[in-house]
Amino acid sequence: MYLKMPGWYYDKKELRNSPSAQDGIDFKTEMRYRKEGARLIIDTGSRMDLGYNTMATGVVYYHRFYMFHSFKQFPRYVTACCCLFLAGKVEETPKKCKDIIKTARNLLTDHKFATFGEDPKEEVMTLERILLQTIKFDLQVEHPYQYLLKYAKCLKGDKVKLQKMVQMAWTFVNDSLCTTLALQWEPEIIAVALMYLAGKLSKFEVVDWIGRTAKHLRWWDMFVEDVTMDLLEDICHQVLDLYSHTDSANTPDSPPLQPNKSIQQLPPNAQRTSNGQEKAVSP
Template sequence: MPYWYYDKKDLLNTPSFRDGILNEAENRYRKEGARFIIDTGSKMDLGYNTVATGVVYFHRFYMFHSFRTFPRYITACCCLFLAGKVEETPKKCKDIIKVAKSLLTEQKFGIFGEDPKEEVMTLERILLQTIKFDLQVEHPYGYLLKYAKCLKGDKAKLQKMVQMAWTFVNDSLCTTLCLQWEPEVIAVALMFLAGKLSKFDVVDWNGRIPKHNAWWDMFVEDITMELLEDICHQVLDLYSPQTQQTGSDSPPNQPPAKQPKNEKKPSVTPPTSASPIAVVSKPVLTPIKNGADIKIEPPKVDMRFSYPAYPPLYPPMYNAPPPAIPAPRLPIPPGPPIIPYSEPPPANRFPPVNVPPPNYYAGMPARPLPPRGPIPPGPPPPRPYYPPP
């Protein structure tokens, strides 16, 4: 079975990076692709689950392929197309392309070529193979609601907090968090963040037992404060203007190693593109359509500008201005030359999935999760552990 969680060092040494795309640029492409899936999905009235599934496919896809080989907007369309089918909210390929065309500049849509539908349909099989037909994806939304049900306190404040957490989960799709942590962990962290920001202090909860220090201990064991803060920062960084400055508008056709000028002086101002997709310098806060049976509404827009007003909870981790020279690259491991369309690495590169779904049959021991890479500067956080039911 494929394992979809990566260490931070794996996320730096991606196929795109090995293909000469800087990490900052890749992050921007990921963010724009995710954003585009969210926008396209919302415009087509697709639910939050379908949209989130599409974005997860997108992030997973680029752990095996370079942005240089597969243009992000075509991949994004294909991910949404496939997610629609898997989540039983299918949309016709040509309709997705129609919406894509309306959202992209003519120049950006040009990459779709003469027969856009054929491009997307051809990619479907490559996408399926790349994500190893592992189509069912879980998202933090359901966990947010599950956790909220257990928390005690002022109903209105709780509701407000959950709405804010919901928005953070939406926005977290623009980060690589879904490649780092299980949805349960992300839900805990972003609810924690929303609690801090909305000043909702959880002091009591249903099911509390003496050994619990925090409400999340009830759901996921061994979550450290360092881990929570790291996850929160990754989301908060989306709202910081510094993260939007690097990378060219599209992957250069030549690796930057051959064109050092492109990367030596990252522009200081955010790119000013006419495309709605490229305008990422404002907070990326668009609610995704809620499920009909969920009362919690996505946050109202007036919340968005309040985020930067909050002082950081702790020293920001990586909001230093981009360096004048390219950051030193990780050593590239010796290996076969990178060929576009290369076969994804064998599935046994990662240990098997360690988080079993809620146990169906009794007697299945909960397996310990492998240690993850350290979050600087603290010690490596122990992996959360899911207690058997």
């Protein structure tokens, strides 16, 4: 089995025994709270034109935070803004705390925003210290995006179909942020699984790839070893479950953050604007 790095990865039993679960919040509700916080980070970040890496880093902080604290103790929308605020500084796309709160305010109902209390900025700034201690000042986070682009460049086949598959996989990576996959598996494995899913759905079958040798049965064997089909299927189903709900509250509804060039033109870490900020727009 693929060896997990220590520290930030949990099995499903551990995920179901979270501080929120111990605090009496059922698993389905906790998953909804995680999704709603992740969505606020993504929607707020999108409105503020933050790079996808910044938003993804903020979401990972958010998921990690709630492996140590209960949703009953720390309101999810306050935590979401705090995570985006910190991620902006770490990913060198800083935004003022008050601007993040103002943007989030426009996305939340009065009832939801009430959880920020009398002084929203003070709430977020105070929480930042707790967040830093909780994530043990482990600030650098890798995401599946870079691996998705790296792996795709090795695949041979119809360029148009390949591009379609990559765009679809990119969207799946975005939406996977609303799940706990980032707490379960390394970004390389998530990238492989969601490229596999996108390949199936877009009918892009990988038959050859750069660097292929006799020992490689599948293209991803070059990058991650001993990944079973059962594992890939499990990851795919966790993402597909996001789309299985018909009510709008549970349907991913943000615009996809997709690369706006052909895969062959994208450098390893996507594009950067003149101020160093990553840029990701729909094609």
